[in-house]
Amino acid sequence: MKKKLAVLGGTGQEGGALARRWAQAGYPIVIGSRDKARAEAKAREILTRAPKAAVSGASLEDAARAGEIVVLSVPYAAHGVTLLAIRDAVQGKIVVDVTVPLVPPRVARVQLPAEGAAAVAAQQALGPDVKVVSAFQNVAAHLLDHDGEVPCDVLVCGDDKDARAEVVTLARDAGLRAFHGGALANSAAAEALTSVLIFLNGRYRTTAGVRFTGLPDDAE
Amino acid sequence: MKKKLAVLGGTGQEGGALARRWAQAGYPIVIGSRDKARAEAKAREILTRAPKAAVSGASLEDAARAGEIVVLSVPYAAHGVTLLAIRDAVQGKIVVDVTVPLVPPRVARVQLPAEGAAAVAAQQALGPDVKVVSAFQNVAAHLLDHDGEVPCDVLVCGDDKDARAEVVTLARDAGLRAFHGGALANSAAAEALTSVLIFLNGRYRTTAGVRFTGLPDDAE
Numbered sequence: 001m002k003k004k005l006a007v008l009g010g011t012g013q014e015g016g017a018l019a020r021r022w023a024q025a026g027y028p029i030v031i032g033s034r035d036k037a038r039a040e041a042k043a044r045e046i047l048t049r050a051p052k053a054a055v056s057g058a059s060l061e062d063a064a065r066a067g068e069i070v071v072l073s074v075p076y077a078a079h080g081v082t083l084l085a086i087r088d089a090v091q092g093k094i095v096v097d098v099t100v101p102l103v104p105p106r107v108a109r110v111q112l113p114a115e116g117a118a119a120v121a122a123q124q125a126l127g128p129d130v131k132v133v134s135a136f137q138n139v140a141a142h143l144l145d146h147d148g149e150v151p152c153d154v155l156v157c158g159d160d161k162d163a164r165a166e167v168v169t170l171a172r173d174a175g176l177r178a179f180h181g182g183a184l185a186n187s188a189a190a191e192a193l194t195s196v197l198i199f200l201n202g203r204y205r206t207t208a209g210v211r212f213t214g215l216p217d218d219a220e
Numbered sequence: 221m222k223k224k225l226a227v228l229g230g231t232g233q234e235g236g237a238l239a240r241r242w243a244q245a246g247y248p249i250v251i252g253s254r255d256k257a258r259a260e261a262k263a264r265e266i267l268t269r270a271p272k273a274a275v276s277g278a279s280l281e282d283a284a285r286a287g288e289i290v291v292l293s294v295p296y297a298a299h300g301v302t303l304l305a306i307r308d309a310v311q312g313k314i315v316v317d318v319t320v321p322l323v324p325p326r327v328a329r330v331q332l333p334a335e336g337a338a339a340v341a342a343q344q345a346l347g348p349d350v351k352v353v354s355a356f357q358n359v360a361a362h363l364l365d366h367d368g369e370v371p372c373d374v375l376v377c378g379d380d381k382d383a384r385a386e387v388v389t390l391a392r393d394a395g396l397r398a399f400h401g402g403a404l405a406n407s408a409a410a411e412a413l414t415s416v417l418i419f420l421n422g423r424y425r426t427t428a429g430v431r432f433t434g435l436p437d438d439a440e
Contacts, residue, residue, distance in 0.1 A: 067378065092343060110408045112336065151433040155416065182419035187414045188330045192409035197403035197432075206434040213371040213429040 004065025006172075008032040008060050008074060008082060011042045014098065017072030017144035018136065021136040021174040023053035030056050032063025039063070047167045057156045064089035066073075069166070072122070073136075081116060083125040091129050094163045096102035096170070097122045098136045100194040108199035110192040119157065119187035131156035137194050139176065140207050153210030155181035155190045177217055225390075226287025228252040228294060228302060231262045231380035234318065235293030237401030238356065239283050241394040243273035247428050250276050259283070278414045284309035289386070292342070293318040293356075299338060303345040314383045316390070317342045317407075318356045320414040328419040330412040336434025339377065339407035353378035353387045354407035357414050359396065360427050375401035375410045397437055 007019040010031035013164040015068045018215055023046050031046075033039035039057030046055045058061075064070050064086035070093055070142040074082050079099050086095075099160060103111040115121040118132035135156045143150045156178055158164040171178030181190065193210060200208035224367045227239040230251035243249045243266050251266075253259035259277030277283075284290050284306035290313055290430045292421030294302050299319050303336055306315075321338040323331040335341040339354035346352060363370045374391040378384040384400055401410065413430060420428035 010407075091373045109403050110406045112332070112337070112408060116330070116332065131340055179420065180423055181416050182423075183329050186330045186412070186416050186419065187326075188332060189409065189412035192406070192412055194407045196401050196406050199406065200399065200432060200435065203402075204435050204439045209433040209436060211433055212417075213431055214426040215420065215424050215428060219424045 001172055002027045004030065004066060005070040006030045006032050006063040006070045008063055008070065008072050008086065010146065011035070011038045012073060012075075013141035014136070014139075014144065015071065016042055016046070017141055018071065018174060019055070019074065021144065023037055023050040023055050025173040025174070026053075028054040028183060030058050030063040030066045032058055032060045034060055046091070049105045060085055063193065067093070069094045069096065069170070071096040071098065072204065074099040076101050076103070076118065076126070079122070083122055088127055090126060094133060094166060095129045096131055096133045096136075096167055100137045100191050102195065108195055108202060112188055112192060113193065116185055117187040117191050119184055119191070123184055130161045131158065131163035132184060133160070134164050134190065135167050135171060135178070137190045138197060139209050140197075140209065143207060150176055151211070152207070153211050154178035155180040157182045157184050157187040157190065177211075179212060179215060179219060221387060222247045222289040224248040224250065224286060225248045225287050226252050226283040226290045228283055228306065230288065230293065231255070232293060233361035234356070234359075234364065235291065236262055236389055237361055237408060238264070238270055238291065239275070241364065242390070243275050245393040246410045247393070250278050250283040250286045252278055252280045261391040267330040272274065279401060281309055282307055285301070289314045289315070289316065289390070291316040291318065295324070296321050298337065299342070300345065302330065305340055305348055307321050310346060312353045314353060314386060315342065316387055317352055317354045318359045320411050328399065329417055330415045330421060332408055332412060336405055337396045337407040337411050339411070343404055347366065349384035351378065352404060353380070353383050353400070357390060357410045358427065358430050360417075363427065370396055370429070371431070373432050374398035377401040377404050377407040377410065378394075379404045381406055397431075397433060399435060399439060
């Protein structure tokens with residue numbers, strides 16, 4: 001029996017695409033949004049593409065409460081307030097932080113937060129009983145939306161090895177190539193890399209991604 | 221006529237391999253070291269592999285003065301003191317900073333400096349008349365030492381576009397795949413990535429590298 005995943009910000013393109021991929025892989029999904037009606041609409045949309053899946057919509061707090069693993073895919077501007085809102089609901093759980101600390105208008109410039117990484121700030125906000133793991137920051141949302149191969153690896157960072165391993169499995173079940181990336185502090189690399197990829201997209205008029213070399217696809 | 225390159229720390233494995241590749245590509249090279257005799261010995265060693273090249277050895281300061289472009293490849297512990305030592309000699313020049321801010325013993329953990337990146341610290345130390353460009357942080361030294369294909373891209377970051385373009389050319393002349401990576405602040409991504417690659421090497425018993433997808437090899 002697969003664990004129930006809450007995807008907070010699942011109404012957005014990145015979170016929605018991840019939720020759809022997990023729904024198709026057999027995970028029960030709760031989409032969470034500040035706007036419950038939008039979460040429910042997104043759940044119905046995913047069900048049209050994954051008719052056998054179990055997908056519902058809820059408020060951020062209700063979704064966080066319902067999820068066994070909670071995925072946070074909200075804009076950086078909403079990161080702090082969302083962490084506060086879900087703090088109680090996620091105690092004892094794995095929280096997968098997808099947040100990239102982009103500071104508009106200069107989104108192609110690395111501007112890491114004082115904590116070193118957004119995921120480290122999340123860990124500090126949620127407290128030591130939550131296992132924060134960061135992942136998926138570098139994958140362009142529109143590539144996730146397709147069903148084809150995604151030419152971008154997922155780096156999974158977190159201080160709890162077992163939690164990290166669960167997220168590596170989640171990423172692979174979503175059809176992505178994923179690897180352990182070390183301590184949560186190492187999320188700085190993935191977060192910073194997103195601004196570089198945005199720069200590459202602009203400079204070279206492409207959709208850039210990143211692949212790690214020297215690693216087999218299923219490396220344990 | 222190719223510009224003369226000073227490679228400070230060229231007695232080390234990474235700097236030495238870059239110097240050898242550039243010597244073979246026709247660049248005149250001055251190896252710089254705190255120990256002039258070691259710099260001269262390294263120059264002789266490179267000449268055995270590139271007999272037609274122009275390679276010499278000198279002190280750090282003399283090499284910095286002689287180089288038209290100055291490449292800084294010293295351990296992080298020597299970064300600050302080396303910058304002070306070469307400050308006068310590099311005014312008006314491009315300084316290519318290869319430094320990765322590894323803090324032993326936890327070298328597999330991202331620990332970026334307060335300035336955000338070692339290359340940003342270098343720019344602050346050298347002043348506004350020096351064009352600091354960062355590159356080569358992610359390429360494993362022993363891969364550079366071979367003549368085969370290096371399965372790792374070079375991200376070139378700097379605030380001066382023309383200086384950045386010169387370093388992209390330098391990297392390609394060394395046989396590497398290289399791209400503009402944006403502002404000098406974006407060096408944080410490449411610097412952080414090195415600790416992640418060290419983690420991957422340990423976890424997966426490999427020599428990991430990074431490739432950017434969606435970009436042609438010679439993208440301008």
